[in-house]
Amino acid sequence: MTLRVTNTLSGEREAFEPQDPDAVTLYYCGLTTSDPPHLGHARGWVHVDVMHRWLSWLGYDVHHVENFTDVNEKIVARVGEVGGSEADVARTYIQDVIRDMRSLNLKRAEVYPRVSEHVPEIIDLVETLIDRGYAYEANGSVYFDVTAFEDYGELSNQTVEELDAQGDPDERGEKRHPQDFALWKAGGVDPADIGAHRHADAAPAEDACQTAQTWDSPWGEGRPGWHIECSAMSMTHLGETIDIHVGGQDLVFPHHENEVAQSEAATGDRFANYWLHVGLLETGEEKMSSSLGNFATVEDAIAEYGLGVVRTFLLSTAYHSRAAYTEETLSEATKRFETLERGYERAVEAADSVDATAKTTDDALRDAVETVREAIPRAMNDDFNTREALAALVEFTSAVNRHVDEFETHDYRGLRRAIDVYDEFAVGVLGLPLGDGGGDTGDIRLAEDLVELVLDVRAQERDAGNYERADELRDELAALGVEVQDSDDGPTYRLP
Known part of the structure; x- marks a missing residue:
């Protein structure tokens, strides 16, 4: 059965065909490290983790890269709260991200590049765009000319004429077209740019901006624009064309649209063959967001509900659909995980008991094993449908419970195969912490x-x-x- 994915670029469900039949390159737009990670971030992480796990199950060598954005005005706005400089704030929150990734039992990416360590590659990429006629310098800043790139708007299904102006109002006098976007920004950070993001206990805006990182460039001292960063980091570690690019649905425009334009303008090749976008996690009628303050941190959620419930909750909705963070959905996830956990434990206890024999046969249990072994790959190959995969495991658990409840002696072979199903799919693919197979995170x-x-x-x-x-x-x-x-x-x- 062929893996099929919903490609934002085409708007269609497509058969997945990587460039290398034995390997997959996977890039995920990581977190801007300006706030504690919350469950909205975790939703993307966990779904990408399961994509990584499933691609590995299919036999691919997965080259997974996820960045840390450690240069950003929002980070500067936190100076004085958790660190004395932009770099200190970023370091503090990167540590939080690493801690929460480990607590979520995520498979490690191949590398986690940071913007601050890839400025030379960013500058080289900007120079290439200028040389190729897609970008221009203005007062020490560099902008991408959206009218020079014929396919601009293809990912978000828009035309240049339909787009609003991009960037700060102060930039517009420098730009040829209001829709052009910054590749390089002259100077440091203006106090006015962080005002909306500051908290009451942050350092004064002018003092905080003095700590903002800047670098020398052919156009003068400055900082990279937001969009150019992911292109440079992705191409540095995964090459000019990647198989799968994943990110939140709220990044389709402008971030991912601009990534496509600048990357393909620089190389002349397709930047990403498959664009997969994770739906937003909503609380009430709004998306969970650091800026709105309506979030639950990863740390608090795991402390309250446990890893198994949190992962089950995040995987109970297909990645491309919006999900709701409510008491009801958490209660459902709790019941679902406890059902799987207890089913696994009962299968292990029964298989290891003196009542498990070599000659007892439960055809219904063995048929359930074969059924779930067909159902889960069918679900996962259908655009990584974790919701259906979980449902198949819950239904399978009913057969396990029926066997344990109704048989005085147990079908050892059937139970061993059932345990293998849990280990392979619930633990290995969905990353659920059943028994001793929940990963190497420890306590x-x-x-x-x-x-x-x-x-x-x-x-x-x-x-x-x-x-x-x-x-x-x-x-x-x-x-x-x-x-x-x-x-x-x-x-x-x-x-x-």
């Missing part, structure tokens, strides 16, 4: 508590002037793989 919360306890002791030793002992504690943590970084706002750490 992250306990590990964090222990590290913070050691850091508290270390701080007490430093306050008492026992610097040698404080250094020893840091070295002991390092020996365990825990990286500690000291800053003016206190130590931060990264678990192995």
